[in-house]
Amino acid sequence: MVIAANLKTNLTRAKTAQYVDALEAFLKQHAIGQKVLVFPATSNLVTSQAHVTLGVQNAYPTQNGAFTGEIGLEQLEEFAIKTILIGHSERRHVLGESQETLVSKFNFFKEQGFEILYCIGEPLEVREAGEEAMMAYLEAQYAGIDTTYEKLIIAYEPVWAIGTGKTPTLEDIESLHAKLKAKSKAPLLYGGSVNMKNYQEVLALQNVDGVLVGGASLVVEDFAQMCLFAQTLNK
């Protein structure tokens, strides 16, 4: 399974280093063999450890150059980062990244052999418009994306569930994941208000290959418990 922490714009450099060290020690102690990804704020990047893989929440599709406020491959290479999050709903909807922009990032980092955690998900009004509208919306988020890329991981994250404490029903997650699995064989994670109350039932669902966790991942002990539980599922 894949258990991923999106730390977003939280923690300092020192606190992130403590977080990664504590998580690494826990995973080692419990011999956890699941894929554990941590995406810290860009200023807090550190290199991956034996059990914890560090990824970047965003980067510009360039080696280097005149792209104010962005980082490129040269900066990622310093930390040997080879994992990137692309298509998160906050980048799509808050920062206005278009599908075209995401595709250019995807292609660039695919070319560089990165592991790509690609996020899709519908806003509330789309979900409320019904099944057909929702599937059409999600379909459009696959446009231009190589769904056969061997280092691809997909996260289904309904926008209305992110950071809100609301989640789809377990039945809804299961049935949607079954449909999405038909589009790509890539591991498929669920994300959106996964927390200490619901992570076990979400992880146990059929066609859920892991979780992408925002708010609840900030407490390293909690995130570590999710990794431990994933290990017991033997999926």
Ligand code: PEP
């Ligand atoms: C996310 O932002 O990817 C996320 C899933 O956030 P949260 O867990 O806080 O809903």
